[in-house]
Amino acid sequence: MKIIYLIKTFLRLFYYLQSNEKRYLNLLLNILIKRPKKILEIGVYNGRRAVQMIQAAKIFNSNIEYYGFDLFEDITNEIYENEASKFPEMKKNIYRKLKKHAKIFLFKGFTEKTLKDFSKTKNKVDFIFIDG
Numbered sequence: 001m002k003i004i005y006l007i008k009t010f011l012r013l014f015y016y017l018q019s020n021e022k023r024y025l026n027l028l029l030n031i032l033i034k035r036p037k038k039i040l041e042i043g044v045y046n047g048r049r050a051v052q053m054i055q056a057a058k059i060f061n062s063n064i065e066y067y068g069f070d071l072f073e074d075i076t077n078e079i080y081e082n083e084a085s086k087f088p089e090m091k092k093n094i095y096r097k098l099k100k101h102a103k104i105f106l107f108k109g110f111t112e113k114t115l116k117d118f119s120k121t122k123n124k125v126d127f128i129f130i131d132g
Contacts (some may be wrong), residue, residue, distance in 0.1 A: 034052040036126030043132020044068040
């Protein structure tokens with residue numbers, strides 16, 4: 001199974017190398033270098049990047065934990081317009097999409113609150129991607 005993740009990751013690296021999304025090349029390279037078991041992402045949006053990070057991390061570790069923070073369906077038109085945000089998918093849809101890839105923990109709300117609450121749990125993560 002790890003060979004599939006390896007192939008998918010290298011195909012993504014090749015794609016990003018030739019695209020206008022080169023920033024994600026660096027993201028995946030850092031996942032390969034750091035080999036995280038616990039990934040935290042701020043700004044989940046549609047979960048696509050989460051899947052990519054999880055699959056790259058699964059090359060080295062089969063038990064990955066993913067912590068995703070977003071407003072999900074609670075985003076308002078005012079936030080969307082004032083902060084140039086994107087309308088993310090509903091939390092339950094993201095969970096369904098990601099649960100087959102890793103152990104998933106999703107936090108809905110403003111990160112100034114949800115991340116603060118999360119930090120009180122003393123749960124340590126290996127890799128943080130801030131995209132929100």
